[in-house]
Amino acid sequence: MCEKIKKVNSWLSTVFGDQPVPQFEVNTRTVGILYQLAQASEARCSETALLVEDLKQKTSEYQADAAHLQDVLLQGVGLSYSGLSKQATEYVSALVDHAIVLGVRDTSLSSFFPAINNLTSDILEAEKSNRRLERELKALRKRLGATLVLRGNLQEDLNNTKKSQAIESAKAEERLLTMGFVKAKAQELSQRQDKSEAQLVSRNMDKSITHQAIVQLSEDVNALKKEIIPLKKKLEPYMDLSPSPSLAQVKIEEAKRELVALDSQLEMNVDFK
Template identity: 80%
Template sequence: MCEKMKNVNSWLSTVYGDQPVPHFEVNTRTVDILYQLAQSSEARCSDTALLTEDLKQKASEYQTEGAHYRDVLLQGFGLSCASLSKPADDYLSALVDTAMVLGVRDTSLSSFMLAVNNLTDTLLEEEKSNRRLERELRALRSRLGATLVMRSNLQEDINKTVKSQSVESAKAEERMLNMDFVMAKAKELSSRRERAEAQLVSRNMDKSITHQAIVELSEEVTALKQEIIPMKKKLEPYMDLSPSPSLARVKIEEAKRELAALGSQLEMNMDFK
């Protein structure tokens, strides 16, 4: 802990410089936290110093390269930045800006062509990606439209179902009320029947006139009627006969005369042919 405390005090002194270090509670937790902060700060400072040195070195290289180009222009062509015309200076500035935008190392034609080709490839890839995204977007819109239509249909079905359920619920409630009324009426009639039967029993009523006996008698009558039907069909040919024997003989004689007349008529028809 003593070693950590020394590092913390050294770091705090560096951070605050000439200003006094604020008082803080010295314990294991605070020392550990400050020690971690000190290590992180020193690491960041080290990285920053390295980056600064790298930038300084690049700036020095760029300055050296710029001085070299100025010497080349001055010695080879007798040109200097001060001797350039306004359009030439504008063109040179535009060339530098373009090189910076394209991220090329120099202003040679090959560097510009390579950068433009890379940008063209990137543009083509982006256009291809955009077309793919547009297709996916159209498909999503189509599915969204179908989903919205389905949602509308489902909502309509739900509304119809809710309405139908409310109607059926009202009908069911009405049927329940009717059923309650019928059940109450049935209980009342059953009670009245039991009281009536008790009264009839107390008065020594003949069992043959009870409801059950009458129902059984009605069933027997119906069965007998069914048995009589075939017998009636057998007697139908004899229904025209008179119950008197003399009248029956008269009917027979009339039938014979009609039969003879039909025979004569038949013979005449045969002779005519």
């Protein structure tokens, strides 16, 4: 870790020169990243130095070749670059510029033709790649259009869902309020019922006249009526017989006594209420 920090500080000092090195947080991550950058920078500088040396060597070789050709032209043909016409100088300059653009070692046809063929192949390959990229771009545009449409539909569905959720939330809140009111009302009624039952108990109320007792009595009466129906059917053959006077008198007296008892019971019930 210490060696990495030393290397990083040395590299930063070299990079910024006379300017102060910016402050940074010293931890394992930052030191590791800066150390990798320092190594990559040194490797790149080393490669650049080698490339510069190679270019210097090629420049020396080209200068030696140019001097040799000038000597050949001067000694063999008697021509020098300064003795050429303006048009010839332009041609030579254009030839040199083309050679530099094509990256050939010399200006001979054997060097130009392969370079031109390679450049033509590169152009054809670039056009082929361009057509492929155009097809991919069209496909991407088509998919992008479909994606935008889908996104719009999803956004619309989302908005509808939010609206529905808001409505359902309002309904749920209303139900909760109603439920709370019903619970409070039920509790109030239960308290009132308990209070009423306590008052009835304190007044020694007869349970036989309660609603539940009356309902039970009504059910019993209905059951008795159903039992009386077959008995009435059995008595139907005897209904046409003439009643005995003495027996009828007894029945009349019994009916009178029952009527008196019912009147007394009715008066008691009225007085109780």
